[in-house]
Amino acid sequence: MEPEVKQQLDEILSHYRGESGDLIPILQEAQERFRYLPSEVMREIARFLQLPEGTVFGVSTFYAQFKFVPTGRRIVKVCRGTACHVRGGARILREVEKQLGIKPGENTEDMEYTLETVACIGACALAPTMTVDKETHGQMTTKKVTEVFGGRGKAE
Ligand code: FES
DSSP, rough: OOHHHHHHHHHHTTTOOGGGGGHHHHHHHHHHSSSSHHHHHHHHHHHHTTTHHHHHHHOOOOOSSSSSOOOOOEEEEEOOOOHHHTTHHHHHHHHHHHHHTTTOBBBBBTTEEEEEEEEEESSSGGOOOEEHHHHHHOOOHHHHHHHTTTTTHHHH
């Protein structure tokens, strides 16, 4: 493990007593810090909690919130739900793909963005919608996509 990763993980672990109930909060903090859960980090968490590695891997793969491959600094989610679909969600997704130059499940080369699609972000009245991290963008148009990404796709 790289010393910098080890140092950051130790700092996270220092907030916990090492009880098995600490597993999920530690995984959440680790993911927030590293943006995904590297396998060496999960092994170290297992050691700290004195749990079998298989348990830590098993629990983390059970929850959709945990990621096991590196993600970009910002997560973009475009809604593919019915309300968004009927209001042009597919066009918004195409525009985001074009401007970022990636497909859902991919990261931009500079690791700034990861693109995902979701079934509904719970803001159907604002359809079509997308989120960038915790920000929700509603009533999306292709022009608004450009505003969100600062003309990124056009500049390249
Ligand atoms: S269907 Fe898109 S926000 Fe609900």
